[in-house]
Amino acid sequence: MTDQNTPLVPVIDDVDTGGFFAAAARGELAIRVCSECRADLHLPRENCPRCGAFSQEWRTVAGAGTLYSWTVVEHQVHPAYPVPYTVVLVELDDAKDVRLLGRLDGRPSLEIGQPLQAWFEQVGDATLPQWRPVAEPSEENV
Template sequence: MSARLAPRVDDPATRGFFALAAEGKLGVLTCTDCGTRIHLPRPRCVGCGGAELGWSAVTGRGRARSWTVVEHQVHPLFPAPYTVVLIDVHGEQHVRMIGHLPGRVDVDENTEFVIEFEDLGPDRDGNARVLPKWTIAKELVADTRAS
Protein backbone atom coordinates (compact mmCIF):
# COMPACT_ATOMS: atom_id res chain seq x y z
CA MET A 1 0.00 0.00 0.00
CA SER A 2 1.19 3.48 -0.83
CA ALA A 3 0.43 6.73 0.95
CA ARG A 4 -2.83 7.93 -0.60
CA LEU A 5 -5.71 10.18 0.24
CA ALA A 6 -8.30 7.62 1.23
CA PRO A 7 -11.92 8.19 0.28
CA ARG A 8 -14.77 8.14 2.75
CA VAL A 9 -16.55 4.93 1.71
CA ASP A 10 -19.53 5.12 4.06
CA ASP A 11 -21.08 8.31 2.65
CA PRO A 12 -24.66 7.50 1.56
CA ALA A 13 -24.20 9.36 -1.75
CA THR A 14 -21.21 7.29 -2.91
CA ARG A 15 -21.30 4.12 -0.78
CA GLY A 16 -22.53 2.02 -3.74
CA PHE A 17 -19.65 3.19 -5.92
CA PHE A 18 -17.09 2.02 -3.37
CA ALA A 19 -19.01 -1.20 -2.61
CA LEU A 20 -18.77 -2.14 -6.30
CA ALA A 21 -15.08 -1.15 -6.37
CA ALA A 22 -14.48 -3.54 -3.45
CA GLU A 23 -15.90 -6.26 -5.76
CA GLY A 24 -13.56 -5.22 -8.60
CA LYS A 25 -16.28 -3.43 -10.57
CA LEU A 26 -16.68 0.14 -11.80
CA GLY A 27 -20.03 1.57 -10.73
CA VAL A 28 -22.35 4.30 -11.99
CA LEU A 29 -25.58 5.47 -10.36
CA THR A 30 -28.54 4.34 -12.49
CA CYS A 31 -32.22 5.25 -12.48
CA THR A 32 -34.29 2.10 -11.95
CA ASP A 33 -37.28 3.75 -13.69
CA CYS A 34 -35.76 4.92 -17.00
CA GLY A 35 -32.22 3.44 -17.00
CA THR A 36 -30.43 6.81 -17.23
CA ARG A 37 -26.83 6.75 -15.97
CA ILE A 38 -26.24 9.53 -13.47
CA HIS A 39 -22.67 10.64 -13.05
CA LEU A 40 -21.83 12.57 -10.92
CA PRO A 41 -24.20 11.11 -8.32
CA ARG A 42 -27.32 13.13 -7.55
CA PRO A 43 -30.41 12.45 -5.42
CA ARG A 44 -32.78 12.36 -8.43
CA CYS A 45 -32.60 11.13 -12.02
CA VAL A 46 -31.51 13.76 -14.54
CA GLY A 47 -33.59 11.98 -17.20
CA CYS A 48 -37.02 11.47 -15.62
CA GLY A 49 -36.74 13.09 -12.19
CA GLY A 50 -37.26 9.75 -10.43
CA ALA A 51 -35.84 9.04 -7.00
CA GLU A 52 -35.43 5.25 -7.39
CA LEU A 53 -31.69 5.03 -8.00
CA GLY A 54 -29.21 2.19 -7.65
CA TRP A 55 -25.61 1.43 -8.48
CA SER A 56 -24.81 -0.64 -11.59
CA ALA A 57 -21.53 -2.02 -12.86
CA VAL A 58 -20.28 -0.65 -16.18
CA THR A 59 -17.37 -1.54 -18.41
CA GLY A 60 -13.99 -0.70 -16.99
CA ARG A 61 -12.74 0.64 -20.31
CA GLY A 62 -12.62 4.09 -21.82
CA ARG A 63 -10.88 6.54 -24.10
CA ALA A 64 -9.21 9.87 -23.38
CA ARG A 65 -11.47 12.84 -24.00
CA SER A 66 -9.21 15.54 -22.60
CA TRP A 67 -6.05 15.75 -20.49
CA THR A 68 -3.60 18.12 -18.89
CA VAL A 69 -0.29 17.91 -17.08
CA VAL A 70 -0.22 19.49 -13.63
CA GLU A 71 3.19 21.05 -13.00
CA HIS A 72 2.54 22.76 -9.65
CA GLN A 73 2.23 20.58 -6.57
CA VAL A 74 -0.89 21.43 -4.56
CA HIS A 75 -0.82 18.55 -2.04
CA PRO A 76 2.05 16.50 -0.58
CA LEU A 77 0.45 13.21 -1.68
CA PHE A 78 0.22 14.38 -5.31
CA PRO A 79 3.80 15.18 -6.35
CA ALA A 80 4.06 17.11 -9.60
CA PRO A 81 4.18 16.56 -12.42
CA TYR A 82 1.13 14.36 -12.95
CA THR A 83 -1.36 13.92 -15.76
CA VAL A 84 -5.09 14.32 -15.25
CA VAL A 85 -7.26 12.60 -17.86
CA LEU A 86 -10.98 12.94 -18.58
CA ILE A 87 -12.15 9.54 -19.83
CA ASP A 88 -15.28 8.67 -21.82
CA VAL A 89 -16.48 5.33 -20.41
CA HIS A 90 -17.10 2.89 -23.29
CA GLY A 91 -20.75 2.11 -23.93
CA GLU A 92 -22.05 4.80 -21.57
CA GLN A 93 -23.41 7.98 -23.10
CA HIS A 94 -22.49 11.07 -21.06
CA VAL A 95 -20.45 9.16 -18.47
CA ARG A 96 -16.99 10.60 -18.03
CA MET A 97 -14.57 9.93 -15.21
CA ILE A 98 -11.29 11.46 -14.11
CA GLY A 99 -8.01 9.57 -14.05
CA HIS A 100 -4.70 10.46 -12.38
CA LEU A 101 -1.40 9.26 -13.88
CA PRO A 102 1.94 10.01 -12.22
CA GLY A 103 4.38 12.01 -14.36
CA ARG A 104 4.06 13.58 -17.81
CA VAL A 105 2.24 10.84 -19.71
CA ASP A 106 1.96 10.76 -23.49
CA VAL A 107 -1.82 10.80 -24.05
CA ASP A 108 -3.92 11.61 -27.11
CA GLU A 109 -7.55 11.19 -28.20
CA ASN A 110 -6.86 7.57 -29.20
CA THR A 111 -5.41 6.53 -25.84
CA GLU A 112 -7.43 3.65 -24.38
CA PHE A 113 -7.74 3.11 -20.65
CA VAL A 114 -8.74 0.23 -18.39
CA ILE A 115 -9.74 0.31 -14.76
CA GLU A 116 -7.66 -1.33 -12.07
CA PHE A 117 -8.31 -1.32 -8.35
CA GLU A 118 -6.04 -0.28 -5.49
CA ASP A 119 -6.81 -1.72 -2.06
CA LEU A 120 -6.12 0.96 0.54
CA GLY A 121 -7.01 -1.32 3.45
CA PRO A 122 -10.02 -1.01 5.73
CA ASP A 123 -11.13 2.23 7.33
CA ARG A 124 -11.36 2.55 11.11
CA ASP A 125 -14.83 0.92 11.03
CA GLY A 126 -13.62 -2.06 8.99
CA ASN A 127 -15.15 -0.95 5.66
CA ALA A 128 -13.15 -1.92 2.59
CA ARG A 129 -11.47 1.02 0.87
CA VAL A 130 -10.79 0.13 -2.74
CA LEU A 131 -9.98 2.90 -5.19
CA PRO A 132 -10.64 2.52 -8.93
CA LYS A 133 -7.61 3.69 -10.95
CA TRP A 134 -7.53 4.34 -14.68
CA THR A 135 -4.40 3.04 -16.42
CA ILE A 136 -3.36 2.97 -20.05
CA ALA A 137 -4.46 -0.30 -21.66
CA LYS A 138 -1.24 -2.30 -21.79
CA GLU A 139 -2.28 -4.63 -24.61
CA LEU A 140 -2.89 -1.62 -26.86
CA VAL A 141 0.48 -0.10 -25.96
CA ALA A 142 2.18 -3.44 -26.74
CA ASP A 143 0.35 -3.66 -30.10
CA THR A 144 1.54 -0.22 -31.22
CA ARG A 145 5.15 -0.93 -30.22
CA ALA A 146 5.13 -4.19 -32.20
CA SER A 147 4.18 -2.37 -35.41
Protein backbone atom coordinates in the same frame (compact mmCIF):
# COMPACT_ATOMS: atom_id res chain seq x y z
CA MET B 1 -3.67 13.42 13.53
CA THR B 2 -2.63 12.11 10.12
CA ASP B 3 0.79 12.27 8.54
CA GLN B 4 0.99 15.04 5.94
CA ASN B 5 2.29 12.45 3.45
CA THR B 6 -0.89 10.37 3.76
CA PRO B 7 -2.88 10.45 0.51
CA LEU B 8 -6.30 12.07 0.58
CA VAL B 9 -9.17 9.60 0.44
CA PRO B 10 -12.87 10.12 -0.21
CA VAL B 11 -15.68 9.33 2.20
CA ILE B 12 -16.51 5.78 1.12
CA ASP B 13 -19.79 5.27 2.97
CA ASP B 14 -21.71 8.33 1.74
CA VAL B 15 -25.37 7.60 0.94
CA ASP B 16 -25.03 8.90 -2.62
CA THR B 17 -21.61 7.54 -3.59
CA GLY B 18 -21.03 4.58 -1.25
CA GLY B 19 -22.10 2.06 -3.91
CA PHE B 20 -19.38 3.33 -6.24
CA PHE B 21 -16.67 2.69 -3.63
CA ALA B 22 -18.22 -0.64 -2.54
CA ALA B 23 -18.03 -1.82 -6.16
CA ALA B 24 -14.43 -0.61 -6.45
CA ALA B 25 -13.54 -2.60 -3.32
CA ARG B 26 -14.80 -5.70 -5.21
CA GLY B 27 -12.68 -4.75 -8.23
CA GLU B 28 -15.68 -3.52 -10.22
CA LEU B 29 -16.58 -0.19 -11.73
CA ALA B 30 -20.20 0.86 -11.17
CA ILE B 31 -22.34 3.85 -12.03
CA ARG B 32 -25.69 4.89 -10.60
CA VAL B 33 -28.74 4.50 -12.85
CA CYS B 34 -32.42 5.39 -12.56
CA SER B 35 -34.49 2.30 -11.73
CA GLU B 36 -37.41 3.66 -13.77
CA CYS B 37 -36.02 5.00 -17.08
CA ARG B 38 -32.47 3.50 -16.85
CA ALA B 39 -30.78 6.89 -17.37
CA ASP B 40 -27.20 7.13 -16.12
CA LEU B 41 -27.09 9.35 -13.03
CA HIS B 42 -23.60 10.69 -12.96
CA LEU B 43 -22.87 12.55 -10.86
CA PRO B 44 -25.14 10.62 -8.44
CA ARG B 45 -28.13 12.67 -7.34
CA GLU B 46 -31.32 12.33 -5.34
CA ASN B 47 -33.68 12.04 -8.29
CA CYS B 48 -33.48 11.40 -12.02
CA PRO B 49 -33.30 14.58 -14.11
CA ARG B 50 -34.91 12.75 -17.05
CA CYS B 51 -38.03 11.22 -15.45
CA GLY B 52 -38.02 12.60 -11.89
CA ALA B 53 -37.98 9.17 -10.19
CA PHE B 54 -36.35 8.82 -6.79
CA SER B 55 -35.39 5.14 -7.16
CA GLN B 56 -31.85 4.30 -8.23
CA GLU B 57 -29.52 1.36 -8.37
CA TRP B 58 -25.90 0.65 -9.26
CA ARG B 59 -24.95 -0.86 -12.63
CA THR B 60 -21.59 -2.54 -13.15
CA VAL B 61 -19.78 -1.34 -16.27
CA ALA B 62 -16.84 -2.87 -18.10
CA GLY B 63 -14.14 -0.46 -16.95
CA ALA B 64 -13.08 0.37 -20.50
CA GLY B 65 -12.99 3.93 -21.70
CA THR B 66 -11.45 6.47 -24.01
CA LEU B 67 -9.35 9.46 -23.10
CA TYR B 68 -11.50 12.58 -23.29
CA SER B 69 -8.94 15.05 -21.91
CA TRP B 70 -5.91 15.32 -19.62
CA THR B 71 -3.59 17.75 -17.91
CA VAL B 72 -0.14 17.38 -16.40
CA VAL B 73 0.21 18.72 -12.86
CA GLU B 74 3.60 20.38 -12.41
CA HIS B 75 3.07 22.31 -9.16
CA GLN B 76 2.89 20.13 -6.05
CA VAL B 77 -0.17 20.94 -3.94
CA HIS B 78 0.02 18.03 -1.45
CA PRO B 79 3.09 16.18 -0.14
CA ALA B 80 1.54 12.76 -0.85
CA TYR B 81 1.35 13.52 -4.58
CA PRO B 82 4.81 14.16 -6.07
CA VAL B 83 4.89 15.92 -9.41
CA PRO B 84 4.67 15.51 -12.24
CA TYR B 85 1.48 13.47 -12.52
CA THR B 86 -1.25 13.45 -15.11
CA VAL B 87 -4.96 13.81 -14.39
CA VAL B 88 -7.07 12.05 -17.01
CA LEU B 89 -10.75 12.47 -17.86
CA VAL B 90 -12.07 9.18 -19.24
CA GLU B 91 -15.37 8.67 -21.06
CA LEU B 92 -16.76 5.20 -20.35
CA ASP B 93 -17.30 3.03 -23.42
CA ASP B 94 -20.54 1.48 -22.16
CA ALA B 95 -22.00 4.59 -20.49
CA LYS B 96 -21.70 7.47 -22.95
CA ASP B 97 -21.56 10.92 -21.39
CA VAL B 98 -20.27 9.43 -18.12
CA ARG B 99 -16.73 10.64 -17.48
CA LEU B 100 -14.49 9.67 -14.59
CA LEU B 101 -11.19 11.11 -13.37
CA GLY B 102 -7.99 9.25 -12.71
CA ARG B 103 -4.29 9.81 -12.17
CA LEU B 104 -1.24 8.54 -14.02
CA ASP B 105 2.31 8.97 -12.75
CA GLY B 106 4.62 11.23 -14.73
CA ARG B 107 4.00 12.65 -18.19
CA PRO B 108 2.84 9.70 -20.29
CA SER B 109 2.40 10.04 -24.04
CA LEU B 110 -1.36 10.36 -24.57
CA GLU B 111 -3.85 11.31 -27.28
CA ILE B 112 -7.56 12.10 -27.29
CA GLY B 113 -9.60 8.95 -28.00
CA GLN B 114 -6.87 6.63 -26.74
CA PRO B 115 -8.28 3.46 -25.11
CA LEU B 116 -7.85 3.21 -21.33
CA GLN B 117 -8.63 0.41 -18.89
CA ALA B 118 -9.63 0.75 -15.23
CA TRP B 119 -7.53 -0.75 -12.46
CA PHE B 120 -8.01 -0.43 -8.71
CA GLU B 121 -5.64 1.23 -6.25
CA GLN B 122 -5.87 0.62 -2.50
CA VAL B 123 -5.38 3.91 -0.61
CA GLY B 124 -5.96 3.57 3.12
CA ASP B 125 -9.49 2.21 3.61
CA ALA B 126 -10.58 3.23 0.11
CA THR B 127 -10.23 1.43 -3.20
CA LEU B 128 -9.98 3.98 -5.99
CA PRO B 129 -10.51 3.31 -9.69
CA GLN B 130 -7.56 4.52 -11.74
CA TRP B 131 -6.81 4.25 -15.45
CA ARG B 132 -3.98 2.99 -17.62
CA PRO B 133 -3.46 3.20 -21.37
CA VAL B 134 -4.28 0.03 -23.31
CA ALA B 135 -1.79 0.92 -26.08
CA GLU B 136 0.68 3.62 -26.98
CA PRO B 137 -0.73 6.50 -29.06
CA SER B 138 -0.22 6.35 -32.80
CA GLU B 139 3.05 7.82 -34.06
CA GLU B 140 1.36 10.28 -36.44
CA ASN B 141 -0.38 12.00 -33.49
CA VAL B 142 2.57 12.21 -31.08
